[in-house]
Amino acid sequence: MFRTSAGAVQRRLSCPGRTGMTISRRGLLVGAAAATGAMTAGVGAAPALADEQTNPAVPAARIVAPGDARYPDVVVGNNQRFVAAPEAVFLAGSTQQVLDAVQKAVWAGKRISVRSGGHCYADFVYHSATKVIIDMSAMNAIGYDQTRNAFVIQPGALLGQVYETLKKGWNVTLPGGVCPTVGIGGHVAGGGYGLLSRRYGVVADHLEAVEMVVVDKLGVARVVVASRNSADVNRDLWWAAAGGGGGNFGIVTKYWFRSVGASGTTPGQQLPQPPAxxxxxxxxxxxxxxxxxxxxxxxxxxxxxxxxxxxxxxxxxxxxxxxxxxxxxxxxxxxxxxxxxxxxxxxxxxxxxxxxxxxxxxxxxxxxxxxxxxxxxxxxxxxxxxATMLDPxxxxxxxxxxxxxxxxxxxxxxxxxxxxxxxxxxxxxxxxxxxxxxxxxxxxxxxxxxxxxxxxxxxxxxxxxxxxxxxxxxxxxxxxxxxxxxxxxxxxxxxxxxxxxxxxxxxxxxxxxxxxxxxxxxxxxxxxxxxxxAGLQRAKARWDPLNTFRHSQSVELP
The missing domain is CATH 3.40.462.20 (Vanillyl-alcohol Oxidase; Chain A, domain 3)
Structure with missing residues (x-):
């Protein structure tokens, strides 16, 4: 069924009545578990992440639909000019849940947008054409990954939380912006600057790797990791994620940060130390x-x-x-x-x-x-x-x-x-x-x-x-x-x-x-x-060939 042209697959994804390729609105809302079975049986997608399946700290998937009392609060961000009317807002708690939500939306032919902190001056997230919003607010963990000797931060973490945790935990920081309620997911995607940038560069300059959910030309969602390592075959995706803007190539589920030239295994030596x-x-x-x-x-x-x-x-x-x-x-x-x-x-x-x-x-x-x-x-x-930064x-x-x-x-x-x-x-x-x-x-x-x-x-x-x-x-x-x-x-x-x-x-x-x-x-x-x-368009063609991730000013396919 999947050994056809990308165009044929794309038509099947958007046309009702194709066996095994459509999901009803009700099916989109019932949860994430069914998608995992369908993916594993049909197309050999990336395996489930074991730590997220067994870790009781990972919250269960939550889906908010019209009629839910929570719905008005999850269809608008900090900018009240743009309010969406999606069929579902998926409050993700793990990479696996994001993967499942993306796959189900793609199979159902539903347009996706993604939110981290909700600060946006345009309609990138809350657009009238959006049918499924994947909200990363609950994915806000901040820690140190000893396997990469880098700090790992989920995209829903807010800048104020990032500064507090990094400073109190390891006496390090990132040279990000001053508004404490901005989500790091969108911030680093565009570069990310702040009052320490003249000394330490933009936030993206400290990006060591990303974990991202992407969709291939057959409409199959998978999880990839891309790093700045010159030998990494996925390095072009890291490069694009380091300042190429959000909502263009996939959904980042983890950022790893380590400054260029950092050495050793001591966490306090992997990122800049803020002024005392x-x-x-x-x-x-x-x-x-x-x-x-x-x-x-x-x-x-x-x-x-x-x-x-x-x-x-x-x-x-x-x-x-x-x-x-x-x-x-x-x-x-x-x-x-x-x-x-x-x-x-x-x-x-x-x-x-x-x-x-x-x-x-x-x-x-x-x-x-x-x-x-x-x-x-x-x-x-x-x-x-x-009045201008925090007033919702x-x-x-x-x-x-x-x-x-x-x-x-x-x-x-x-x-x-x-x-x-x-x-x-x-x-x-x-x-x-x-x-x-x-x-x-x-x-x-x-x-x-x-x-x-x-x-x-x-x-x-x-x-x-x-x-x-x-x-x-x-x-x-x-x-x-x-x-x-x-x-x-x-x-x-x-x-x-x-x-x-x-x-x-x-x-x-x-x-x-x-x-x-x-x-x-x-x-x-x-x-x-x-x-x-031009480099961003090449990355778009490789990593998002169906233009699954798009908004009013997204990188266009070449």
Whole structure:
């Protein structure tokens, strides 16, 4: 039955009435056990994972269907703009359960999406066409694997949990983002950056291997492991998983992390050690006292400093800062900076940085930096802006721009106009200048992993958050306007060139594929992946030839 062309098999998967190849809606919901028997008898899929079959700590599969009281809570993520209506949400507890759920969905011809933490600015998970959501929230274990001398983390683990567990258990960390409720599954899939990235690279730079459920050309689901080992025949899948975006090739069920060059068997030597303490500066800026000239100088200073310190050899790789510039209606905004307190002359370096950023603006720090334990500082920074990061009632949209050089004066003028508009007011409308690029991130070539932004100096995020659905057009419109005015000279987007370096896939832009809005003539795939897209397409053809795993901006088959 399976010795036919891939096209014939694909037609059978989607057509009712084919013996042994279709599963009714009721069959999709009855559980995972039946699929295992069908797979073993018919196609010789990967054997069940013995540890998951016998381990009582692994929860039983849970399936939530319409009518279940839990259903409204599992068909929407952190962004309230996108709500799905799937036939089932599969709350996975193990790799075997993910394997079974994928196989049953494929046999039934049901479109799949996958969730780790639920933070997404686009409709990648909660799409109207999605019929089965595989929710990885319960797969959140964090531990050390002695067989690989690497830390193993399941994709449902949230960043706050990852930092706490790694720090308290082994005094190590990953250079990930500041929001504690982001799931590591989607975070590392796009690269993953944070305030330690200038010193240690992006999270994907520490990815040693992945375990992934994939589907072959015959529609057979199986479990594969791919590592960065140059002799690994599956290395192309590891490469694609290290920054190629989520939902493209399969479902990652385990990540293993170990830094390149790590040696020995001691867990505390396999990943970076976080600072024991950091100096944290929080500098408020009041809109009423900020002139356009001072604003222009501030933004120009920020870009100039990070451009000058983008090289991995910069003595300032232990320092990272961000400017959260909210719309004028917020009354003011803040500049947050962190540096490892153990770096020689750390206090002087921080003072010099702040002086360089604020030179010529009249902005003065009202109080000195705080000296905090690193974990406490991570919690503080991660929870200091709950309206935009942690509020589960918000609707949101985002656009991004990697910058190799600072903004020009005409671009800064466009930022000023958008942020001071009097016909629009939203205190959560934000332009975030973020020092999470450059430094160690730029020590690798653009093709070393799928994450391509190895020549940038800093990242700019254009974000908007609101609650009322009836105001969607106004808030989306503001973001489009300020962004496209800023990059008007290149067709409304930051095309890869000497000044800009494209966009970040983990901040997906719902407009990027619309030629009426993206007028650059540069494909969306180039903006996200630059020259790495061809390699991602080759990986797609090998590992997901039926395009089982897809969304509105997924890697396309060549």
């Amino acid at each position: 303490e950091v100096l944290v500066s929080s500098l408020p800026v009041g809109w009423p006292t900020l002139t356009q000239a001072a604003f222009t100088t501030l933004v120009r200073n920020f870009g100039t400093w990070y451009e000058r310190n983008a090289d991995p050899s910069s003595p300032y790789t232990a320092l990272s800062g961000a400017a959260f510039i909210t719309h004028r209606s917020a009354g003011g905004f803040g500049l947050v900076t962190q540096i490892d307190a153990a770096v020689p002359d750390a206090a002087r370096m921080l003072d010099e940085y702040l002086a360089a950023i604020t030179q010529g603006t009249g902005i003065v720090a009202p109080y000195p930096p705080r000296r905090l334990r690193w974990l406490a500082a991570t919690r503080l920074i991660g929870t200091s802006n709950p 009632t918000m609707r949101s949209t985002v656009k991004s721009a990697y910058m190799r050089k600072g903004f020009t004066d005409s671009q800064i003028a466009a930022l000023w106009r958008g942020l001071t508009r009097t016909d629009y007011a939203n205190p959560n409308a934000t332009v975030q200048l973020t020092g999470v690029a450059g430094g160690r991130v730029n020590s690798l070539s653009e093709s070393a992993t799928a994450y391509p932004h190895r020549n940038a100096s800093f990242l700019t995020l254009f974000e908007n958050f609101w609650m009322d659905p009836s105001q969607d057009a106004a808030h989306v419109g503001w973001l489009r306007d300020i962004y496209h005015q800023t990059f008007a000279d290149t067709g409304g987007y930051p095309v890869p060139n000497l000044q800009t370096d494209g966009c970040y896939i983990n901040s997906p832009d719902m407009d990027i594929r619309d030629p009426a809005i993206n007028r650059t003539g540069v494909p969306w795939s180039t903006l996200y992946y630059k020259g790495n897209y």
